[in-house]
Amino acid sequence: MLKSWVLITLALCSGGYAAAEEGEIPLLQSGADIHNTDSLQRGARNFMNYCSGCHSLKYVRYNRLAADLNIPEAELAPNLMFTSDKVVDTINSAMPKDSESWFGKQPPDLSLMARARGVDYLYSFLKGFYVDKTRPWGVNNLYLPSAAMPHVLQSLQGRQKPVFKNEPDDRGSARMVLVGVEAMTPGAMKPEEYDQFVRDIANFLDYAGEPIKAKRESMGVFITLFLLVFFVFAYLLKKEYWKDIH
Numbered sequence: 001m002l003k004s005w006v007l008i009t010l011a012l013c014s015g016g017y018a019a020a021e022e023g024e025i026p027l028l029q030s031g032a033d034i035h036n037t038d039s040l041q042r043g044a045r046n047f048m049n050y051c052s053g054c055h056s057l058k059y060v061r062y063n064r065l066a067a068d069l070n071i072p073e074a075e076l077a078p079n080l081m082f083t084s085d086k087v088v089d090t091i092n093s094a095m096p097k098d099s100e101s102w103f104g105k106q107p108p109d110l111s112l113m114a115r116a117r118g119v120d121y122l123y124s125f126l127k128g129f130y131v132d133k134t135r136p137w138g139v140n141n142l143y144l145p146s147a148a149m150p151h152v153l154q155s156l157q158g159r160q161k162p163v164f165k166n167e168p169d170d171r172g173s174a175r176m177v178l179v180g181v182e183a184m185t186p187g188a189m190k191p192e193e194y195d196q197f198v199r200d201i202a203n204f205l206d207y208a209g210e211p212i213k214a215k216r217e218s219m220g221v222f223i224t225l226f227l228l229v230f231f232v233f234a235y236l237l238k239k240e241y242w243k244d245i246h
């Protein structure tokens with residue numbers, strides 16, 4: 001009995017969910033940590049500079065962001081607010097409504113993207129662009145075939161080329177299968193720097209998907225401990241009450 005309650009409580013509080021797997025190519029592990037405020041602050045800065053031109057975060061307000069990430073409100077406007085001037089506003093993109101005709105697809109709102117796809121997907125996606133001359137922007141993505149998004153971080157990451165493997169199909173005839181990417185030309189960042197850069201963005205988008213997540217997780221641990229201690233006392237009390245009857 002005790003054991004099953006503890007297990008149920010732990011299961012309820014752990015709160016994690018498995019990242020969705022896209023296609024056949026396994027996702028990379030992001031290593032993002034939502035409790036790392038420095039990483040979230042850097043991620044917010046990177047997002048505002050490189051993504052908010054096209055993507056909104058329509059469920060996140062600037063002042064909430066400032067409070068959660070320990071950013072003084074005075075620093076918000078000059079450093080992070082490029083698409084709005086009121087701290088109570090939600091984060092809009094700079095895109096006009098007809099941007100669909102520019103890309104073939106409307107850049108989606110990214111508020112809930114981390115919840116829909118998982119933080120590892122976001123990290124992998126941002127590391128998955130490769131040169132593909134057949135695409136309108138000259139790039140494709142390992143994790144989102146025929147992606148309509150240009151590789152906006154190419155100057156930082158450098159260019160990657162696709163890696164194909166020869167694999168027989170069901171009927172035994174050979175075909176080329178895309179299995180990965182590899183560096184082709186270097187960018188302004190070293191590979192580890194770029195990894196950290198996109199890990200911070202993925203982490204920030206994970207925060208944006210559920211601003212209370214870090215608090216909920218630490219609260220979960222606290223409540224589990226509380227219940228465990230409480231259980232000991234409840235059990236001792238029960239023994240005390242029943243000792244004369246048994």
Ligand code: HEC
Nearest residue numbers: 050051053054103105106107108113144146147148149152
């Ligand atoms: C120039 C405009 C533009 C910029 C800047 C841009 N994106 Fe995109 N993004 C797009 C478009 C267009 C799509 C739709 C792609 C599709 O569905 O094929 C998209 C789609 C996405 C998706 C959804 C992928 C999926 O699986 O559906 C993610 C995640 C994303 N972008 C993240 C980012 C991040 C993070 C940044 C900043 C580093 C960024 N984008 C910057 C245009 C942009």
